[in-house]
Amino acid sequence: MANLEDWIIEQGLRGADVGSLLSGFTERLVAEGLPLVRVYLALPTVNPTIRVYTHVWTRSAGLMVEGVSHERNARAFDRSPFNHMMQTEQTRCYWLIDDPAAPQFDVFDDVRRQGGTDYLARLFSFENESAPDLRGIGLSFSSDRPDGFRPEEVERIDSLLPLLGLAAYRMTLFDLTVAMLDTYVGLSAGRRVLSGEIRRGFGTTITAALLFADLRGFTSLADTAGMDLIARLDQHLEAMADPVAEQGGEVLKFMGDGILAAFPITDERSREQACAAAIRAARTALERNVAVNALHAGEPPLSLDVALHCGDVFYGNIGAAGRLDFTVIGPAVNEVSRMEALCNSLDCSVIVSESVASASPVALRSLGRHRLRGIAAERELFTLDPVSVWTA
Template sequence: MGIVNSVNTENRCGHFKADDEDGELFSWLIDAGLTGTRVRDVFTEFCERLNKRGVRIKRGNIALSAIHPQVSAFMYTWRHGEGLVTNTNFLHSDIPGEGWFASPFFFMLTNKIPFLHRPLAPENELDFPVLVEFREEGMTDWFCQIFDFGWGFENQSLEISAGLITSWASDRPGGFTEEEFRILSKAIPLFGIAVKGIASFRTARAMLETYIGRETAGKVLSGQVRRGSVDSINAVLVYADLKGFTQLSDTIEKGDLVEMLDHYLDRMASPIEAAGGEILKFMGDGILATFELTSADEQSVRQICEAALGVTEQMMEGVDFLNKERRDADKPTMDLDIALHVGEVMYGNVGSETRLDFTVIGPAVNEVSRIEALCDDLGSSLLASGDFMRTCSNAVTSLRSCGYHQLRGVREPIELFCRD
């Protein structure tokens, strides 16, 4: 216990108190990595702190690989006296231009060179066009250092395993001094560790949100990961299913089939997310989504139900528009059936000891899927349960009762409402 009490606990990260300027800079970098500040903010302050420390940075640039469904990398550029001047996201669909293939970064990555230094003195012959531009702008020295994060995947658009590219330029006459290189040789790797610490958590969040939804990701990241840990919630359930997908899957080339399905699911998912719903599952050619009602007052409940009903109209309009485009292009189309229901469901971790699924279970989940299965029989692309309509109370809808119907596995018939 005496050892624990002797440690200085004033610093948030619990490391020893800095006793010189270098220590203060390194201590700040450790704190930045532990506290999860945004990468762009850490980079900006790092450049400013280096200049205050006496390291004459004229231009700093970093490119951070991303594990993200749309973005392949983030790039930031800082200039002395101007601050952050570039904040760029590179998409997976972006095609690198000639400038990338003529850059020192491309050369280093393809030749597995982690460090490259080029003094920009007038008498030196430079081997990369961008360095000639830097010299013409008055910069005198430049170097690049690359860090592989060891995440084990290849970023094909950058031809780099996931990691961080950093480059630094000075306008000091004669270039960086030995003292500046001494500071930078220790500070930049610490900066790389701080960025990895921040990026690791943000990458985990982005991936979880992509695969299990924003709200569910928040629950998992907050520690709700124990098997059997579930909450009971009252929610509107939306079950949407594309018609004809199975038959088309036997006649369309696999690549075209996946692309077609993505286009349809995008039209179905976007309205749900825009209205604050949570997509729990993409089930092949269908979607299960919820709009939580728990803790909402009567007026809010009605508004949520109205929003869910409005979402179904937007989903069908989106699919109708897509079908028109595909018919005009002589491509196969699919129609959409949707069911709306409301009820109490259990929401949480279900599965085996080593493989869990964060999902909803309960009678209402089974019922909404069986309601959707009656769309063809009742000649309506949208069916809502009587429970949903009663929850909507005085909301104005375009749905009419189509009688009581038996659901498979459900004891009592339930009233269903369909579109006019």
């Protein structure tokens, strides 16, 4: 087996990224004497924001990788060689781009700018019923030879593409797994699952500052509003979740119109730092929630209530044998949810427990001692001072 074939297999087994795979593959073909000036690889993906990843190698600039959103330039594909091939049920095409008989595509202008003279296009179908949106892979190759690729060069490329496609597919499936875990489970929890923490009941006890946030009035609004309310809810949830990530925390769960988030205390982040991060995230979330309400001025506003508490929680796999959730449970979680339920009766948007108040970097005002449902002893609760900053 030739060295390049061995190299592709090694990359596929090692799990290198697709960009490194393409650039290494191309540079080795150039070293063999192929006059490549541009190589393109497109991979559809299953991602909430990205429709396809494009990888473009050019002799002048090297590799560029770009994620194309679902909304951006949707008609560009309609004018591409790959759409033409799909519409005409072809998987192998080759054109000299200045041939008057060749169809003209927008991408040919890019090829000309790189000094290219031809366009060799190939489509490979993955045909995986369990991941139908991963339809396949599109590749193109362009040379700068006036009469284009020689037959033996096309044959060499074609002999390697099944291996290249298989390696890219393997990498894409792994990237898809990571992305889906990050999106639906969370960054920290996703990495724990991938590292093997998958058995039911398996986990660890951590100390963390907890943030519990919930929209006031959403349930009654949902009873009368239509499906447009889902788009608005996403905006409110984003207003809550983004500040958590910005402050180094993690959203553990979306619960209807609210979130549960944690700021773990570690060797790198002290209790004071975790509590301060939770307070900053709460303040920013409240400010952004006001901004979301302003976007819907003709609709009832939705106030945001936030509770902050600090304590020990169990962080791990919980659930049924065939359906697990990687989350936190424990008395501290129960307590922070009970605190949030008091926001309405205490007429404030933020309630802070004594465990967070003792580490707060900003002034707090005591709300007195209160009994929380299901908790025997009364708790002294606090809110941020001045309250007016938080109740817009």
